[in-house]
Amino acid sequence: MTDSLTARDYRDTLFLPSTEFPMRGGLPKREPDWIKRWDDLKLYEKMRADAKARGAEQWILHDGPPYANGHIHLGTAMNKIVKDIIVRSHQMAGFDAAYLPGWDCHGLPIEWKVEEEFRSKGKTKDDVPPGEFRAACRAYAEKWVDIQKAEFRALGIEGEWDNPYLTMKFESEASIVGEFLRMAMTGSLVRGAKPIMWSPVERTALAEAEVEYQDRKVPVIWVKFPIAQMDDPFAPNADAVVIWTTTPWTIPANQAVSFNSDIDYGIYEVQEVASEEELGFKPYAVVGERLVIADKLADSVFDAAKVSKWKRLDGVKFGTTTSFDQLLHPLHAMDPFFAHDIPLLAGEHVTDDAGTGFVHTAPAHGEDDFNVWVESGRTTQEIRQIVDADGCYTPDVPRFGGMDIIRTSGKKRGEPGKANPEVIKALAESGNLLARGMTTIRDAHSWRSKAPVIRRATPQWFISMDKPGPNGKTLRENALKAIDETEFFPAVGRNRLRSMVEGRPDWLISRQRNWGVPITIFVNKSGQPHTAALPKEQADALNDAIKTAISKGGVEAWFDTPAEDFLSPLGLSANEWDKVTDVLDVWFDSGTTHAFALRERGIIDPETGQADLYMEGSDQHRGWFQSSLLECCATRGMAPYKQVLTHGFIVDADGKKMSKSIGNTIEPEQIQKQYGIEILRIWTASGDYTEDLRISDEIIKGSVETYRKLRNTVRYMLGALDGWTEEEALPKEDMPSLERWVLHRLAELDQQIRAAYTVYDFKRIMSLLINFCGVDLSAVYFDIRKDSLYCDPRFETLSAWDDKTARYGNRRRAARTVMAAVLERLLTWLAPVMPFTMEEAFLESHLKSSAESVHLLQFPKTPEGWLNTDLAARWAKIFTVRRVVTGALEVERREKRIGASLEAAPKVYIADKALIDAFKGEDPADLFITSGAKLIHSASAEGGGFTLDDTSGVVVYPEKADGIKCRRSWKYFDPATADPDFPDITRRDALAVKAWDKVAG
Incomplete structure (x- = not known):
């Protein structure tokens, strides 16, 4: 036995893993260096060139444009990270997956900010010349595009950052105009005065996608509409019909009362009311008056009116033979302005679930009101429009002229104005107020100003949903067919979008603003747009002239160019045509991005091409997904996309929406400085982003731990493969069965990961790889083969071995061969999620000679025979x-x-x-x-x-x-x-x- 004092030190005969790859990532400091390296390398351009050289099939994710108006937040960061993972994974799956980022640069979000800047200088928008205002909007958007571009780039997003698409580029604006005119030429463009959502604060029409619904307290009133005359001498006389409303300000605009013939009505006599001493106020109900109310609602009406005793005298049936059909306006005695007949109109929207069974009808201020008015045979010209763009009564309205419905300025902006209380006061004075109270309703608010909106009938431009187009089908029919042909992730998105399109009204596309793409229409004295009034050849020529002007001078060319410059070359007189100055709904802008971002750049076919995927938040079913669908269906009869993927929103650990006011927000920059963007990417990929994602410091620390485990797994293999060359590789047939089992697991994972990337299921990918690294590798394979790796003969010493010991050499060679295969797959499988760390590991690996970046590799193919279910x-x-x-x-x-x-x-x-x-x-x-x-x-x-x-x-x-x-x-x-x-x-x-x-x- 060798003396322990002279025993040999065997450490130099062992193989101990060695690597320069550090244990800690140092992500906050190193991530910007990796981005700089990719920029210096021109990585994106090389990815495109590599795909072209491979003859790769094109795959396009079309970027939904964010607004250029403020720093990015955690939601926009998550959105861009998901897109980046999708694009990178498709590139590595063998496709040519380009990514063109874009920005939405027009519309209220930007105009509102610019207005605030002018207000801070003591100027209102009306004080600023329109051209100067538009120039300020353009400069504002340009500034924020540059800021957001840098913030998105810091997330590790690879794309065509030097040439993004912007809706405010002249060529984009010309393309938007071209799409609009193309749609108008189909005959789907109509003008009408329907009630639409109107923001008095922002002085413009709003689309459904531009509002959010919030609870607010409002006054509720029960009002008596006196009966003009009872025709049946045998029936008990009735004094009034009772209506109920939460918008007292609309009473001056009342033009009818609606009923439902399926409801049972009765004439009720007031016999006793509560005392003033008991209530502390005098009830409005009068003993002896006879009121018509739905039988089912009489109890609730009289309870609100403090009527303690009443009697049903008789029934009243509407729709067949009725004792009366004309009412008086409740304010008819106050001024002749209100002394007009009030007809009773049948309407299916009337129910006896709440209220009185009658609906006060002001066709200028409600969609149902408008519909029942028109369906009764009355015209839109008869509709009373007594509320102006500021949400105030027009001066000709007695007593109420100039009063505001909603306060539009000052510290109380968005709060109730004078209209409601003054109308209630006038009704009380008239003797036609039956009861009043307060209630809470869920009502539309502008998502920008957060102020309530009103419904107001104004002349607007619409795209008809139900007018047959060139193919004989309506826009609604074309859109529904396109939805059925589109694949949705999650699948419930199809039903959601379909239900919205099935029930949506005509598409309101006009806005009364400055900063936007103009509605480039000339209207003749008959109210017809030139796209309908002129012969096609002449209309096409005018359209071409308009598009050419805007391509050279942007939207300003429409506003600044005299009408005769467009019309006279075609032999048309400017005196006979009016130039429209409204601008397009910003959702129309973004709905046409497929035209100038994809078609005109030659990325997809101008007519038949489709993007492979549109991906945005689930709120875009009523926004970008829908506007893009409608625009493309109107112009090409098809959806602009093959697939639609939606993500949820970010909430805190308790599931609460993030809000600065309650202090539960986390900013991307905060995470980057403390942990690194790689951690945010892991968090994004590890959760079900199609639902709302929770985030907190503890949840982020969980992603940090995931990162640590994955990094250590990669680090161990880099060390274990120190000195590896392909010369050492051992054929599968000569490997021990444990190594062949690992190869089987790689084959299984390859199928599973490719399939998961195909359906954008990153959570499954992360779960598969975390489990593989933690269990199959660390807890099993690495643990078992550690002895062989350290102590079996090194490859370079095998020549000195006799045949009896070959098994040991093969075991270690097999282990290193398998580890090389595992490392290559982990680096590529994880590169879309962890681009920084996998790039760092790649450049420390034996693979670095194969490409300049891990992002220029594809997912390795599984050799035949690796999959072995029996083994x-x-x-x-x-x-x-x-x-x-x-x-x-x-x-x-x-x-x-x-x-x-x-x-x-x-x-x-x-x-x-x-x-x-x-x-x-x-x-x-x-x-x-x-x-x-x-x-x-x-x-x-x-x-x-x-x-x-x-x-x-x-x-x-x-x-x-x-x-x-x-x-x-x-x-x-x-x-x-x-x-x-x-x-x-x-x-x-x-x-x-x-x-x-x-x-x-």
């Missing part, structure tokens, strides 16, 4: 037994009966012989990481052994190993089996040292 089933049996042994050894360590597992030599009693047969050809001790192991087939074993409740028939007796401890591999062995020249190490270790000595000299 996998065999190893599943081995792992069943191994799990029980590992559990037993853990108990021994915890009880300090052993230190390391190599101190044990367990006996394992196994009832199922198939489990023992699975170990054929394997050394159980190697698989258990013990110095010895014995498998015993036995249906039962004596008590005292270790078992697991979920694994019957396996009993482990973790006995201690005999012999001495090897000074090189730390295994316990019988010294009688040692090589005489190396008595302190195992024979395997002695052979490895001899080979090393021969090579190293």
